[in-house]
Amino acid sequence: MNSNKKGLNTICTHVGELEDKQYRGAVSPLYMSSSYAYEDVDVKRYPRYFNTPNQEGLCKKVAALEHAEAALIFGSGMAAVSTALMAFLKAGEHVVLQQTLYGGTYNLVHEEFSKYGIEYTFTKGWAAKDFEAEIKDNTKVIYIETPSNPLLTITDLEAVAALAQNNGLVSMIDNTFASPVNQNPIDFGIDIVIHSATKYMGGHSDICAGAVASNTQNIDRIFQLAKNFGGSLSDYTVWLLERSIKTMGIRVRAQNENALAMAQFLEKNDDIVKVYYPGLPHHQDHDIAKRQMKGFGGMVSFELKPGIDSSKFQKALQLIKPSMSLAGVESTLLSPAKTSHALMSAEVRESQGIADGLIRFSVGIEEVDDLKADILQAIKKVKLHPLS
The missing domain is CATH 3.40.640.10 (Type I PLP-dependent aspartate aminotransferase-like (Major domain))
Known part of the structure; x- marks a missing residue:
């Protein structure tokens, strides 16, 4: 066969x-x-x-x-x-x-x-x-x-x-x-x-x-x-x-499911101004993604509302790890401007739409409710103590 x-x-x-x-x-x-x-x-x-x-x-x-x-x-x-x-x-x-x-x-x-x-x-x-x-x-x-x-x-x-x-x-x-x-x-x-x-x-x-x-x-x-x-x-x-x-199929399908749920959660949050995820119907390339992808992937990117410091938000997380890479079973996130795209000039990043406050979120296989709770508590902490 x-x-x-x-x-x-x-x-x-x-x-x-x-x-x-x-x-x-x-x-x-x-x-x-x-x-x-x-x-x-x-x-x-x-x-x-x-x-x-x-x-x-x-x-x-x-x-x-x-x-x-x-x-x-x-x-x-x-x-x-x-x-x-x-x-x-x-x-x-x-x-x-x-x-x-x-x-x-x-x-x-x-x-x-x-x-x-x-x-x-x-x-x-x-x-x-x-x-x-x-x-x-x-x-x-x-x-x-x-x-x-x-x-x-x-x-x-x-x-x-x-x-x-x-x-x-x-x-x-x-x-x-x-x-x-x-x-x-x-x-x-x-x-x-x-x-x-x-x-x-x-x-x-x-x-x-x-x-x-x-x-x-x-x-x-x-x-x-x-x-x-x-x-x-x-x-x-x-x-x-x-x-x-051997476990990639099972892992990735779980990450697909979690990422879609997290993208939907983030776009409804008033403290998030923009969410990038091809599984969302309003994503500019959603129809193409539906045609050529079997699942929309485990990666989500988002921008916090101005005034919510990205670095402080990441430090306030308790479950999701600020970390350099992606696609592990554990959820991680990072600032592309400081890591994956740091070798680009600020001008090139800006031309591509990569804002300094952009966060790239690699969604893992944890329970979605726990991931949501971690993001909410981190945002709340930064808003309550913006200068700390």
């Missing part, structure tokens, strides 16, 4: 698992060796070549989850992003990138691409027409992120994929915020899917990893560069990530 035809939780649990032939254990054995035989073997294995037993098994799981032919696992999300982009770009070529991007990706392009003679343009919006307007004769790649970090804009996958195909371009997406549970871009014609596997794939705030999924030809091209860049992952972390993905 084709693994892509299996149900999500079955893929999460079983595809790519390694058989314990010696002891017949129920989970994949862990092969920690960094040195393997090379004589009289079918595969010459080497960790930097992404082909140790645990690496191969996990790559099969990620590929199946994204309805792809093949995948690679990296040491971080940025290792996956940088290697995928550089594999398809060289000096004199051009890439069109979505305006609303993760700050780390923006910084990679802004700081490094000119050193390699690679031209780039950031779109003025995130509709297909915005990408079309920036295509040049030397354009090779269109790069998108949807839902975007941190404003949760939604880009039309089918429209961008068609645009890329009609112009002979490679389309890439950062699918981290959606996860394979909520969105499978390859089904809409996107060529290459990238993840910070640190986030929903890991899901417990204890793993750093990245992933790329595509057809075999594209993955082989990325591999040829990846083996030189050396962004592979230790087998212990590979094993932990394979274990964590």
